[in-house]
Amino acid sequence: MTARVVMIVFTGCFIEVECMAQALQYQNPELTARERAxxxxxxxxxxxxxxxxxxxxxxxxxxxxxxxxxxxxxxxxxxxxxxxxxxxxxxxxxxxxxxxxxxxxxxxxxxxxxxxxxxxxxxxxxxxxxxxxxxxxxxxxxxxxxRWGRGQETYGEDPYLTGVxxxxxxxxxxxxxxxxxxxxxxxxxxxxVHSGPEWSRHTADIDNISARDLWETYLPxxxxxxxxxxxxxxxxxxxxxxxxxxxxxxxxxxxxxxxxxxxxxxxxxxxxxxxxxxxxxxxxxxxxxxxxxxxxxxxxxxxxxxxxxxxxxxxxxxxxxxxxxxxxxxxxxxxxxxxxxxxxxxxxxxxxxxxxxxLESREHRRLALEMARQTITLLQNRNGILPLKKSEKIAVIGPNADNKPMMWGNYNGTPTTTITILDGIRRENRKTVYHQGCDLTDSRIVTPLFSECSFDGRKGFKGTFWNNTRREGKPVATEYYTQPFTKTTAGNYQFAPGVNLTDFSAQYETVFRPAKSGEVVINVESVSRFDVVVNGEVKVKHATWRTTPTRTPILVEAGKEYKIEIHFAHMPTYGANIKVNIGTESEIDYTDIINRLKDIDKVVFVGGIAPSLEGEEMPVEIDGFKGGDRTHIELPAVQRNFLKALHEAGKRVIFVCCSGSAIALQPETKNCEAIIQAWYPGMEGGTAVADVLYGKVCPSGKLPVTFYASSDQLGDFEDYSMEGRTYRYIRDFEPLFPFGYGLSYTTFDIGNAKLSSTTIGREGIKMEIPVTNTGNRNGAEVVQVYVRNPQDPQGPVMQLRGYKRLNVKTGETATANFLLTPKSFEWFDEQTNTICTKPGTYDVLYGNSSKGNALKKVTVTIN
Known part of the structure; x- marks a missing residue:
């Protein structure tokens, strides 16, 4: 009910009646949000x-x-x-x-x-x-x-780390x-209870997990x-x-x-x-x-x-x-x-x-750089090849070296500027030689011929845009492209200046004047609908990723003109993206590229995969990838073969691996001197990677997921049972790199733990672990504490229950302090069908990774 106050005002012969509305309850900011609601x-x-x-x-x-x-x-x-x-x-x-x-x-x-x-x-x-x-x-x-493509969005495989x-x-x-x-x-x-596959998520029934997996893994x-x-x-x-x-x-x-x-x-x-x-x-x-x-x-x-x-x-x-x-x-x-x-x-x-x-303030960019530096995880550093010296000439090769969208990850915003890994290395070393070398997954490579394209008197392609899907009416924007280009709605607030994210269309056009006769390929990759038209002839009609190959070969003669048009329209199912290239196509010749590196000993190969291959319910179906997920976790063959060829040619290879998930890198441990896991490192990631490569920053990242040796170590992707999965349930094999693992340029000695008691009471016990930097560089170490229940052989091998990241100067000792409470010893209980703190004797394991034989142990009791 609306309350009103009536005021009667006498002004000469007239009586004025003024009605003043009193604020309604929901309009009163002094009340609680719930009262107002x-x-x-x-x-x-x-x-x-x-x-x-x-x-x-x-x-x-x-x-x-x-x-x-x-x-x-x-x-x-x-x-x-x-x-x-x-x-x-x-x-x-x-x-x-x-x-x-x-x-x-x-x-x-x-x-x-x-x-x-x-x-x-x-x-x-x-x-x-x-x-x-x-x-x-x-x-x-x-x-x-x-294999789950959206795993990159998570904080890894461990329930405790994810919760923190x-x-x-x-x-x-x-x-x-x-x-x-x-x-x-x-x-x-x-x-x-969700973590893939993407292709079946709208119909899947997760009915094959135990109560233990529900309460210890999926809910905590x-x-x-x-x-x-x-x-x-x-x-x-x-x-x-x-x-x-x-x-x-x-x-x-x-x-x-x-x-x-x-x-x-x-x-x-x-x-x-x-x-x-x-x-x-x-x-x-x-x-x-x-x-x-x-x-x-x-x-x-x-x-x-x-x-x-x-x-x-x-x-x-x-x-x-x-x-x-x-x-x-x-x-x-x-x-x-x-x-x-x-x-x-x-x-x-x-x-x-x-x-x-x-927005993009100096403070926030510094924060992005600081975080990127701490994410980088050194997995291998044979013979101390890293850090590099600025005085030595190196080559940078690989499909992710100069790949901006890869840096951004998925579910991203778009920064004004991005430092690619190539950018970062070039800032440190002017003697850097760069060749892309290969594609992420394709053994063919296209040599662009945009220099032989022009339109309206300008080099390259012209793009024209409409805010409807029919290319009708007055265009809202035009753009020009002088090199192969990619346009996407992902991570953007507009497709082009003044162009909507939905319900829009575009036309890309150029006149191609080839300098040589032969076959030229027009490559168009898109999840949206597109046509390819050459001199008025429709070569590809209403293509999408499902129906038509992305390559359109045409035979051309030197000196002639070829009018090329690409008609493009947004499709609501998957948003919109388009990638356009035109050029000569050939199989990658590793020997030819290696011959260009005769005077170079060290090669930084920047590869892995990209958010264009793994992510949410994506329209991708190529070897190793399906619907946003992966069908196997090996490095794409074109890159694996390239790394092998570089190694056999006597090159000393530093592999910078970019991905949002674990890649099986067993052959790469033999073909590469060093392996750095750089993830998708963000707008300042190129600087961060270069800082680690050149020793300005001592690497300190630790794996939040297990890196398996091969796909053979994985079970059925659609089986949600945890047995055999993650460090917590791996019993019968050794992974390539365990959960919690990561090397440094310095060395640390984790001393013996000191406990305030060996009996866990209501207030818990204090645990002090000394960490000494025994190397010659300042660095950071992550001390990890795990708990194991020897009375429960069906339970997890161990469970993370605490960690501390410590910055320790060379020659000095710092102390990692932990408080282990009864909650630290919660375990699944068959009697109550939930988790609780159970009496018994527990092993407390501690070290700098989950690798069992490298962990120290103390025993505690709960009465």
């Missing part, structure tokens, strides 16, 4: 309530509710935006084993997200997708199998817990970020768990998440997951029943395209759910909007003062 919910119609349960929520002007978006991304920077700081991919950040630095990174990311939001409001623009204060980060699924890192992410994004308004709302995803990180970091959103996953889709799974969303862990905030569906309930999982008959199932189970907001939640009013009218049930969800989501200050005047919200000058 409950009041506002009571004023909404059922149809309005249902509309607010969509991730793209329309405005309700009569109540002052603005359009709102729940879907933004901030995986390692503000995603789908330009001019933002790009940090290393999360799997790389996990290799830093530095959660304090991770917190600083995500504090900076949330600052940039608020700056983008403030800029949007100041310009009076409407809220658009990916431009909001709710960010769907972190991904804390367990990276159980290196995930909590640092959440705290950095959401801001101080005692602040009146949250800085952002973070989202833990994908709940639960979620429990940590819910209970300790107070994450405000949880995203339910696509697949079924025990034959019930995760977004309608009462056991996951109610019994465990809300009732057991006390989560009281927002559950959002993965995008399209509610529709999957009837469309793919076939456990509901239609959208109405899917909406009812998901709502009753506890999913508050649907991310979708063809929204099932638009059917909520019908579900209520048919008696499938009650409106009071709908109110629970609406109150939760409105509470979020009030908690972020979105409903209040910006002058009341502290974060509204953040200026756009923070």
């Amino acid at each position: 409950a009041d506002l919910c009571s004023r909404l119609t059922l149809e309005e309530k249902a509309s607010l349960m969509l991730d793209d929520s329309p405005a309700i002007p009569r109540l002052g509710i603005k359009r709102w978006q729940w879907w933004s991304e901030a995986l390692h920077g503000v995603a789908n935006m330009g001019g933002v700081t790009n940090f290393p991919e999360p799997i790389g950040m996990a290799a830093s084993w530095n959660d304090a630095l991770v917190f600083r990174v995500f504090d900076a990311i949330s600052t940039e997200a608020r700056a983008k939001w403030n800029e949007l409001l100041s310009q009076g623009n409407d809220v658009t997708r990916f431009h909001a204060l709710s960010v769907w980060t972190p991904n804390i699924n367990i990276f159980r199998d290196p 890192m995930g909590s640092a992410v959440v705290r950095g994004l959401q801001g101080p817990e005692d602040a009146k308004y949250r800085k952002l709302w973070a989202c833990a995803k994908h709940y639960a 990180a979620f429990k940590t970020v819910v209970e300790d970091a107070k994450v405000r959103e949880v995203m339910c996953a696509y697949q079924r768990y025990d034959n019930e889709p995760c977004c309608s799974n009462t056991r996951l969303l109610q019994d465990i998440l809300r009732n057991e862990w006390g989560f009281k905030y927002l559950v959002v569906s993965d995008c399209g997951a509610v529709t999957d309930i009837h469309a793919n999982h076939k456990v509901a008959s239609d959208a109405v029943h899917s909406a009812a199932r998901a709502t009753l189970a506890g999913t508050d907001v649907e991310c979708g395209f063809d929204y099932a939640y638009k059917s909520i009013p019908e579900a209520v009218h048919r008696g499938l759910i009650k409106e009071s049930e709908v109110d629970k969800h609406v109150i939760r989501l409105l509470e979020g909007r009030f908690d972020l200050g979105e409903m209040d005047d910006p002058s009341l919200v502290y974060w509204s003062d953040i200026p756009t000058s923070v």
